[in-house]
Amino acid sequence: MKLDTIAVLGGGPGGLYAARLLKRSHPGAEVTVYEQGVPDKTFGFGVGLASRTQRNLRLADEESLDSIVAAAHGHEMSMRVGDSEVRLAHGELLAIGRATLLAVLQKHAEAAGVELRFGERRAVAELDADLVVAADGISSATRTELAGEFGPETAEGEGLYLWCGTDFALPRAIFTPVVTKHGTFVAHAYPYAADRSTFLIETDEKTWRRAGFDVSTHETPNGENDQPSLDYLQEAFAETLQGNRLIGNRTKWLRFRTIRCRHWHTRNVVLLGDAAHTAHYSIGSGTKLAMEDAIALDRAVLAAGTLDDALAAYEAERRPAVEHLQDIAERSMAWWDSFPDRLSMPVEQLMVAYMTRAGKVTVDRFAESAPQVAVPGLAAFGGVEAGEVPSPAAVTEWILDRPLASGGHQFPCRTAPEALRAAAGTLPVEISVRPWSPEAAELITGLPPAAAYWLTGPGDREATLDRLDVGERIRRATGALLVADVPAEFRAVAAGALASERVDLVAFTG
Numbered sequence: 001m002k003l004d005t006i007a008v009l010g011g012g013p014g015g016l017y018a019a020r021l022l023k024r025s026h027p028g029a030e031v032t033v034y035e036q037g038v039p040d041k042t043f044g045f046g047v048g049l050a051s052r053t054q055r056n057l058r059l060a061d062e063e064s065l066d067s068i069v070a071a072a073h074g075h076e077m078s079m080r081v082g083d084s085e086v087r088l089a090h091g092e093l094l095a096i097g098r099a100t101l102l103a104v105l106q107k108h109a110e111a112a113g114v115e116l117r118f119g120e121r122r123a124v125a126e127l128d129a130d131l132v133v134a135a136d137g138i139s140s141a142t143r144t145e146l147a148g149e150f151g152p153e154t155a156e157g158e159g160l161y162l163w164c165g166t167d168f169a170l171p172r173a174i175f176t177p178v179v180t181k182h183g184t185f186v187a188h189a190y191p192y193a194a195d196r197s198t199f200l201i202e203t204d205e206k207t208w209r210r211a212g213f214d215v216s217t218h219e220t221p222n223g224e225n226d227q228p229s230l231d232y233l234q235e236a237f238a239e240t241l242q243g244n245r246l247i248g249n250r251t252k253w254l255r256f257r258t259i260r261c262r263h264w265h266t267r268n269v270v271l272l273g274d275a276a277h278t279a280h281y282s283i284g285s286g287t288k289l290a291m292e293d294a295i296a297l298d299r300a301v302l303a304a305g306t307l308d309d310a311l312a313a314y315e316a317e318r319r320p321a322v323e324h325l326q327d328i329a330e331r332s333m334a335w336w337d338s339f340p341d342r343l344s345m346p347v348e349q350l351m352v353a354y355m356t357r358a359g360k361v362t363v364d365r366f367a368e369s370a371p372q373v374a375v376p377g378l379a380a381f382g383g384v385e386a387g388e389v390p391s392p393a394a395v396t397e398w399i400l401d402r403p404l405a406s407g408g409h410q411f412p413c414r415t416a417p418e419a420l421r422a423a424a425g426t427l428p429v430e431i432s433v434r435p436w437s438p439e440a441a442e443l444i445t446g447l448p449p450a451a452a453y454w455l456t457g458p459g460d461r462e463a464t465l466d467r468l469d470v471g472e473r474i475r476r477a478t479g480a481l482l483v484a485d486v487p488a489e490f491r492a493v494a495a496g497a498l499a500s501e502r503v504d505l506v507a508f509t510g
């Protein structure tokens with residue numbers, strides 16, 4: 001297919017990367033990026049790039065990836081609760097300042113022959129090009145203007161977050177809560193340069209209001225920093241900050257918006273990156289998704305005979321991967337929203353819960369990759385010495401075999417006896433709601449009291465994960481015994497949920 005003109009709306013990571021790849025594949029085409037901002041003079045904050053993303057970027061364009069890696073900062077992970085800290089060695093986690101990443105991508109786009117036009121805000125209707133790539137970010141005006149064609153939906157998270165930074169490099173990435181007189185704040189912080197770290201702080205709505213941040217948010221004009229919040233958090237996180245300051249960059253409390261669109265393309269216009277979809281920052285993949293979209297778009301345009309076929313092929317390839325990550329991200333967001341409820345767990349067990357929170361990592365795999373954390377975590381769950389926790393291959397069955405004493409009853413293992421299903425005091429509850437939905441909250445508050453809740457529902461993977469997540473919410477809200485039906489094929493998922501105290505017992509089905 002011959003393209004003479006390609007217009008890219010938005011010079012974020014998705015737009016710049018798409019422009020470079022498309023220009024290399026269509027050297028005769030005029031490729032222009034329109035970016036409303038000017039090249040960033042501020043330092044910005046960092047974004048993370050996981051190892052698999054780096055592999056995909058290397059396959060697509062080794063040269064730009066080399067520049068990204070050279071400008072990025074490697075780090076390991078840790079979690080600290082009170083005085084207890086656990087560390088996870090992780091060879092390939094990278095973070096890079098957003099401004100640095102953009103500068104690298106701008107350089108490579110220009111080197112390929114792309115024209116970059118800064119300070120030019122454009123509407124899609126003003127662009128006359130064979131292909132228009134709308135990479136205009138989470139607030140995409142293109143998506144709004146063509147809402148009838150794209151069918152966008154937005155879901156807001158329950159919690160609030162604030163994205164800021166500090167001017168020193170933390171020794172490693174850290175997740176850490178701080179409990180103040182107003183409630184719990186959790187920091188996700190990581191170094192991204194020799195003298196910079198990202199600090200992402202989140203809290204629940206009640207704490208936010210108690211601390212007066214509803215007022216400071218309201219009073220902070222757009223484009224400015226919510227300084228009262230930054231001052232408060234700087235003091236609250238003084239230990240992690242090691243006496244350094246928290247710096248804002250148009251920093252205000254926000255709720256995360258998950259964007260989904262029924263269609264990603266119409267005529268010659270295609271959505272890419274945050275304009276088409278977002279995934280909660282706690283799985284660190286917004287930049288990855290935008291850049292991987294660019295790779296898929298470039299390949300589809302190169303392979304197809306017509307633009308229609310190319311854009312359909314792009315969407316067909318990317319949609320399943322994006323939706324899968326959005327599911328994981330939504331589960332992760334709900335896990336972080338409810339993080340303060342788990343603070344009574346020893347930090348190693350909390351790390352087991354964290355790693356298995358989205359059903360992506362099984363407990364045996366985690367035990368294999370990080371025994372120094374998983375073994376004490378599982379020992380805390382089982383109430384045994386670390387030496388009694390078996391090898392990773394035997395961990396799933398070992399968890400399922402742990403006895404449980406609850407409500408005056410002794411259970412020899414974590415598989416529920418069938419008689420319990422029909423026992424007086426056990427309430428069967430069919431779960432057909434997403435765990436983070438208002439319907440789930442309604443279901444939980446409307447539950448009649450019972451000694452045990454036995455959760456049933458469909459047998460597919462997502463429904464099973466939903467059931468276990470709703471189970472945790474009911475368990476924490478009621479203190480009752482929680483049993484969940486789990487298809488036999490998901491034994492490892494069931495073990496992860498038990499070890500993380502999402503449910504007390506499971507019943508295998510099928």
Ligand SMILES: Cc1cc2nc3c(=O)[nH]c(=O)nc-3n(C[C@H](O)[C@H](O)[C@H](O)COP(=O)(O)OP(=O)(O)OC[C@H]3O[C@@H](n4cnc5c(N)ncnc54)[C@H](O)[C@@H]3O)c2cc1C
Binds near residue numbers: 034049161
């Ligand atoms: C708190 C937080 C933390 C995050 N952490 C991470 C992380 O650790 N790892 C990660 O991978 N991702 C992270 N992300 C997500 C990441 O920032 C985005 O997913 C990513 O930047 C998306 O890239 P994009 O190119 O699609 O859009 P953007 O980066 O938003 O770029 C869109 C660009 O379009 C421009 N624009 C918009 N409208 C117009 C117009 N009409 N005309 C001209 N220009 C226009 C904007 O100025 C902007 O430069 C985080 C996001 C948040 C909110």
